[in-house]
Amino acid sequence: MEQLKTLGRELAMGSHGQSKEFLDLIKSIGEARSKAEEDRIVLREIETLKRRINDADTPKRKMKEYIIRLLYVEMLGHDASFGYIHAVKMTHDDALLLKRTGYLAVTLFLSDDHDLIILIVNTIQKDLASDNYLVVCAALNAVCRLINEETIPAVLPRVVDLLNHSKDAVRKKAVMALHRFYQKSPSSVSHLLSNFRKRLCDNDPGVMGASLCPLFNLVSDDANSYKDLVVSFVNILKQVAEHRLPKTYDYHQMPAPFIQIKMLKILALLGSGDKQASGHMYTVLGDIIRKSDSMTNIGNAVLYECICCVASIYPNSKLLEAAADVIAKFLKSDSHNLKYMGIDALGRLIKLSPHIAEQHQLAVIDCLEDPDDSLKRKTFELLYKMTKSSNVEVIVDRMIDYMISISDDHYKTYIASRCVELAEQFAPSNHWFIQTMNKVFEHAGDLVNIKVADNLMRLIAEGFGEDDDAADSQLRSSAVESYLRIIGEPKLPSVFLQLICWVLGEYGTADGKYSASYISGKLCDIAEAYSNDENVKAYAISALMKIYAFEVAARRKVDILPECQSLIEDLLASNSTDLQQRAYELQALIGLGAEAVETIMPRDASCEDIEVDKNLSFLNEYVQQSLERGARSYIPEDERTGMGNMNNFRSQDHNESLQHGLRFEAYEVPKAPMQPKAAPVSFASSSDIVPVPEALSSRETHHISSVGSISEAGSSELKLRLDGVQKKWGRPTYSSSASSASDSYSTSQKPTNGATQVDGATAVNSKVRDSYDSRKTQVDITPEKQKLAASLFGGSTKPEKRSSTSHKVPKSNAADGAQGSKAAVVPNEVAVEKTIHQPPPPDLLDLGESAVTTAPSSVDPFQQLEGLYDPSISSGIADNVGATTNATDIMGLYSESTGSGSYSIPVSGNNANLLSELSNAPVKATSGETITTPLPQSIKGPNAKDSLDKDALVRQMGVNPSSQNPNLFSDLLG
């Protein structure tokens, strides 16, 4: 049966004039059961094609088949470049189908900088001038794919002419070609941008829809220049939403949803931060949200885009509320797709109305714990947006757990950087920060930015930034301890090891808990275990040097462990000059007296500034003496290497070039002699972790005595590079008083979050259960989830209140009862907190309770807000009305052909107009008979009956809008 069906298909296919050979090929590819088998078939096919395609008298139709076989070869991952030229040739063909196939193949094969393109540009130019509009369309398709910056001028004038072509299909593609040019090289079409505005008012909705694509780009590049279009966009969107476009644009009963979505995207950009522009949009947005059918995917797609728009433009409380309702619907849905969209939308809205997350906390946690990775990641994205110092610990812990569990490096890097960012911004304590960073480094160390390690080292070195030495040293001890613990783990990332070495060297022996020999033993272990990582070794040896230096300075006897000794000896003979130098420095340092060592390598001085005498004035005496003894004076390097000559030469050159008209500039690459100067510096900064702020050129260091060079190098070890490193963590952004408050807050809250809160929660739970549950019929919420919810969202009540007072409280909430009481919670809690001044443990269940306690107090702010708010919206509406009349005027200016004056996207009545225009087209085409007979009948199919039959079949097969997922492809192979 199965075979019979295939056979039937094949017979049907065969009637299209495809050869047996082609059918066999397709069939064998279709039946291939493995990639290897498929590869064998394709390789055999390549051989066949190579043999035959160059045959000069291949019939054209056969050639088209070969080209399609080439498409298969490339599609299945093999090189078909041997046949490219034939595809190019096919674009020259006169037969439309062959030409278009040729263009298709070329666009699929070639990048826009391929050498063969030059052979096609001429053909494209010719085709753009064709009388047959389908040829023009085919050429415009190719223009969009193949024309690059250099070839734009060759086709630009023609494309611009085509913007006024009588065929809408041509105008549409011309708009897109121009769009392409704008993408490729904005300057090439900068004088033509007004054309996009004109096409926005095109008679044909297809052209109008296409013009939205370039306009979207233009608006996102420079919104201010397009503010005048807001009213037009709103107007068109309104017409579209009111179903004024032809029914053929409908999709599942939705009027032109893709156009609506594009418009909403543009409006979102135009209204962002612009109160006046946003004012025009409120009504139409509200209408669309109200009208959109939330039962279909496409309806939800439009709704989602509305939310994005509402979240982007100047906030309007009514719309925010409507958006929140839609989000609630999304999140409550069983469909993962809708949940995903809901979470995303929530993330957009949360900045504007932080309270909306609360009613969805359980849904959010469900999504977070869902096994579906996509949903989980989206939820992390949301959590990232709502992180505050009160919930940062929970969120970052979750992120890290997830980070550890995945293997996708791309996302791992991403989420690691998110963790770092959050930890740096909101860390409740330095201890926590270090622990968190350790985890990030341990599991994703090679993926995070090196700057993060620098930051962490700096934090450990600088401590709290306050004069609390005890806390600082405690922090360091705990860091040292944690690192000693972690060292044992296998395969630590290089960056992390470097960090560990640095900290151990600097603070390993600081608190006296660990002996120098213990720490140095550990450092040797690291250097040995990661012996092929030079950076780690360099850090390790420098750390050893510090440990020994501190010992010497403390007048203790330094006994170097045998393994350390052998490590140093290894490095003395190392291939890396950097390691060698470090080893020699170490040796030299140990031999010095205690006082000298103390000055060279003072203890805990990594934060001290190092004065670098760039003029090397301390050498003046020495230089003077040498000069007196008859030494030659120093000649600056550029003079020595003949730069001066070069300059002379060039000026000479210049004169000569005036005479001969020859250009010598190409030869002037005099940078070469400079290279050796720059090279060592860059080398040093790559291998040396903490470069001296102003890198000294290697030549200059040669002049310094050996002691000097040691001190130089030693100090460079001690100095952290602080310039350019952003000061990020916790403190600096806030005033110190605020931060201390938050600290005390977090400490007092910790226990409540942990143990006591559960009691509180259950107590409240029983009390409020009925009132709460009646509203939210969520079944079986596990205590863990509640706890998680409380820790995630609980903290949000506090800052949220702050913002809610400044933010407009949704006023219409007061109108409907149940909702109102819920919304009233927000101001209520402010009141509660103000009076009692003891924040209740934030908890997802205390919403209801506080609502009960102080209802009356909420009346005032509402009314005030109502007063504030109402006039603004009514004036907004008034504006809008005025604007619409305005808009028609503007449109009138643009609409050229229609005499009607008012803007018209062909409404059903207007269709006659369109048709007459269509029938006019062939008249214009003077060159005899062309294929262009686009009478309305021909649109549907070969003939009316056929198309009817087909339509009936289609409907039978279930492809009608009402069913969500028609049973397509039901008769597939296998």
Add this chain to the structure above:
Amino acid sequence: MGIRFVLMVNKQGQTRLAQYYEYLTLEERRALEGEIVRKCLARNEQQCSFVEHRNYKIVYRRYASLFFLVGVDDDENELAILEFIHLLVETMDRHFGNVCELDIMFHLEKAHFMLEEMVMNGCVVETNKSNILTPIQLMDKTS
């Protein structure tokens, strides 16, 4: 730019149609298709139809044995892309009549033509089925 590529892949992971709106070399395409297909085919019906992969977001939809995968930018409306896929399928269905994998295989160029009408420069430009199919039908008639 919106849409970065459109792929049709059967459930064995064999590519049936591939259209990229930015140039990738053969090797890059091969690698990308392999990774994406592996990722999407491993997902079950309940999971959402969106997958993040590198800097793409992939929206996919399955019809019988054929997967339609569309790679988009991050700021694209996923649900709309999902419906765009469906529109493409409906359009092919109208043209071929009860379209199936073999239709696409035997008329690869036509499937491409339809896509060319619907998407340009990575943007959805035409969603009107008769506008999409008219040029293709006219071409059929003359050849």
